[in-house]
Amino acid sequence: MTTTLVDLDLFTDLRRFGAADVSACFTCGTCTATCPLSDDAAAFPRQLIRYAEVGLKDDLLGSKELWVCYHCGLCSETCPTQADPAEFMATARRYAVASYDPSGLARILFTRPVLASVIATVVAAFLAAFMYSAHGPQESSSLDLFRFIPDQLIHWIGIAVMVVMALAGLVGLVRMTGQVARREQVGLRDVFGSRPALRRTLSAAWSAIAVESLGQRRYRADCGADDPPEPLYRRRWLVHALTIWGFLGLLVATVLDWGLALLRIKETGTPIPVWYPSRLIGTIAGISLMYGVTMFMVARVRRTGTSYQVSTAADWLLLVLLWLTGATGFLIEAALYLPAAPGWGYWMFLFHVAVAMELMLLLPFTKFAHAIYRPLGLFFYARAKAHVHTA
């Protein structure tokens, strides 16, 4: 048996990230009992609230359970003391993202809304200014975007942004892996050490990435216990899935377009018809993303359902960046179809590229970080689940 010295300040620190009501908790466990996702392999939210209250920081940050929760809000509806466990889970995820990031940027973006807005604006402005510094003429007969901002410049800045994002994300992932593996008592040997271990790892990775993250299986099947059920077009899992698929679709279209240019099949910026693969994917994905993000924003404004009762600046930052990226993209499309090239089309383009780059650059530091941490959490969950089943 090990003895853990508790961190007296953990709870105070957590409160900076939200969850004002959770101290009303008296550990009855109703939340865990009613949660459709909580099971033997991952029991929450009660135990995580306990970690926070008592001051078990390492246990909290090592909880894969944080990422099994999709914030349906059922626990908050059934909580006898209105401690709002669902909001606590969201808070703990914010805290975890901030803790996995050693730079301190994520902490600022989550806990200081005004400063976060300033940073977001400055970063976008800086990226735009940097690209504008190398700008060419604005052709007025037809919209020639890549004469205005050279495509090579965009490519290289884009690559730089992706590298920074990947490095920061990797650091966070490694830190999270260390914490979770310690709590789960999973060593390197358990993951890669033998053929059965490797098989189990691959199966868990498939479940975490393909089935759950891309397929949204449990979000769709187990988390949809709304009573009365929302109409399909408003159901959270679908709105969320359309957002993911839309974002990934746009990423694929972008990479595809770049790939075509690298293969010298098609120069970046050459006019192409709507049915052209990269453009078709981009258009459909864009519509999907815009639908999802807009539905989320509407739900947050109207506070429809328990999940949307509390909206933090961090929630809005991600939605706004996604929405601006999508909306400006479609405005560029519109500008392309206008007979004379409008001047605002060029500015829209500059804005679009800057916001999209910022979105990727800040990914590990914003709510967007759940896109990398959740699959890792779900990986550990799938491993544990397989263990529970075989035990």
Place this chain on the structure above:
Amino acid sequence: MSEPRRIGVYICHCGGNISDHVDVQRVREAVAGHADVVVAETKLFACADGTQHEMVTAIQEQNLDGLVVASCSPKLHQITFRGVAKRAELNPYTYTQVNIREQCSWAHTDDPEGATQKAIGLVRAGIAQSRLSTPLNPLVVETLPRTMVIGGGVAGLRAAIGLADIGLQVIVVERGSRVGGWLAQLGPMFPNDRSGREQIDALLAEVAKRPMITVITNAELVGKSGSFGNYTALVRVNGEPDNVLEVEVGTFVVATGTDVYQPELGEYGYGIDGVLTLAEYSALVDSASGRLTYRDRPVRSVAYIYCVGNRQPGGNEYCSKFCCAATAHASIKVSKLDPKVKQYHLHRGIRTYGTYELMYSESRERGSVYLRFPDDTPPEVAKLPSGQLAVTVLDPSTSDAELTIPADLVVLVTGMVPRQNDELTNLLKLPVGSDGYYNEIHPKLRPVETVVDGVLIAGTCQGPKTAGESVSAGLAAVTQSGGILKKGFAELDPLVATVRPAACTGCAECVSSCPYEAISMTPADGREVAVVSAATCKGCGGCVPVCPEDALDLLGHTDAQTLASIDSLLEEAVR
């Protein structure tokens, strides 16, 4: 043989409770033809209103002079059927209750025949008892309109005011040098944050307005004589042997209060600097101005350990019930002083019943963390090398790991323990329960009366109570005193011992056998004979078999009645 009697016998089915195992019809037949039995009937429920009415009618129409009901325990319905006799103008002491439920049907469910035979024997014995009964009348004793309240805490003071208000004189006897008890030492209290001192001062102001109340401090009850309603109490003042007051009172209200548990050295680290009892900690919190400090150092974290000295198997097994609420309250006070102080409550189930629950909620809302430790794994207190205290506890609701909580102060939440007061206990013959506190007759229905007539108990001498509960008990004692003393007289059960002076040789064996000091030797016709004070005698019968001359008899249960009962019980066997 004695005079012929006219006795009515009723055998109760108790709706099957009796008749399922005892053949009540056969019992009836066995006694129906008996000498002196005029009425013998079975009843579905003897205690039912309609049945009682039928009995009254039968007693009057048949001109009965004795009544026997074979039903349940006399504890349950003796008073009921004495009432039936009274309403029919039959002397209630000619009534005999026979218990054929607890003693027959319930005890012998496996043997209906045996149960029936036993019931027949018991009913015959009851008839024999009633046959030799004589009409008895309650003893009437005059009572003094004066009460002595022992103990000047909140219960005693409030009782004194209540007694004075119903027109009784009151003498408050306080052993200490000042009145107020525990409450006078307490700071702001739930729910309106008035300090204990303030509340006692308010009571003392009321006491001062009432000339009917006399308060004597540094005083102790050292002697009691006389009988119910007419006691003579001896009060020693200032511990001086020749400074003894003699006071005549009708009743006593014992409100001697309680002690708080004092941990032993080393118990949860008690003795280490910074480990305090709840009482010590409360005083520290109430005296804090601005921030909470201990030995001039700011307190940033506090760990409370609950149920110290209480709820201990083999020790004080009871719950003191005020301590959870008092600790929650203290934690709220501390968080108001400094919301940043970390407070950990290590408990065994929080019992903030009633409105105290609000404090428990507020305490949690203000950031106090509550951890329930397993009963068999108490927390451990140690000093860290850094000089800070640390409490190690197992919190099963978190994980299986032990937690170590650093704390500037460790508070041992200590409950109440009975106050050692043997002299008073012996003097007033107060019954002491297994927990060491004084026992009332019935915890619900007779909550302040003791088996000693005219001696009432109130407050924490009865067991752990909050201030509010103590005051309620004090006021209940006022009502009971009033009920006894305001009529000016009291009626006592006449079932007491008597002496046939002619047979008494004056050996005084009976005097020492009486636990109530009801028998004394008195000169009569030039010799000493035993005399029983009827008002003091409790009718226990302990003196009767002690007498070598059979000079003593117990009214209602005379030797003759007992012998006749035994004969009747054995009738079948002898035949």
